[in-house]
Amino acid sequence: MLNKQIYNLINSQINKELYSAYLYLEISNYFNENGLPGFASWYVKQSEEEVEHAMKFNAYVYQQGGKVVLEAIEKPVVEFKNAREALEAALEHEKKVTAWINDIYAEAVKQGDFRTQKFLDWFIAEQTEEEENADEMIAKYDLASKEGNLYLLNKELGKRD
DSSP states (O other): OOOHHHHHHHHHHHHHHHHHHHHHHHHHHHHHHTTOHHHHHHHHHHHHHHHHHHHHHHHHHHHTTOOOOOOOOOOOOOOOSSHHHHHHHHHHHHHHHHHHHHHHHHHHHHHTOHHHHHHHHHHHHHHHHHHHHHHHHHHHHHHHHHHTOHHHHHHHHTTOO
């Protein structure tokens, strides 16, 4: 059985992961509306990954004998002046997700909950990758914009599996 504080943090994280999925779907919509379907496709995949993350947390709660309590998912409020702002928003959001997961991990350490620490190891590695990808997207965008190759970058991003 999960410690009450860890349970509350994980239950909240499920909601945050689902919010992340909504946010990335909204970012995808922004790119679709602005003629960049490759970027839109990339963020649909990001949205799907966030749902998978929520499901991993959901399953973990039940594996530990808990019960998930779903809360309302906040509507993302996003307005971007340009594509770069959307990419920056994604990076900043990933940094928040990393902080939230670190908070759960810190509580697991405090409580001596080795099982939860082990479970969270995957998310720690995933967040490292997510932040690297988001940062790389900005770098690629800047390079493509300077070189006038945004069309090629859009095409490349559309090929993500």
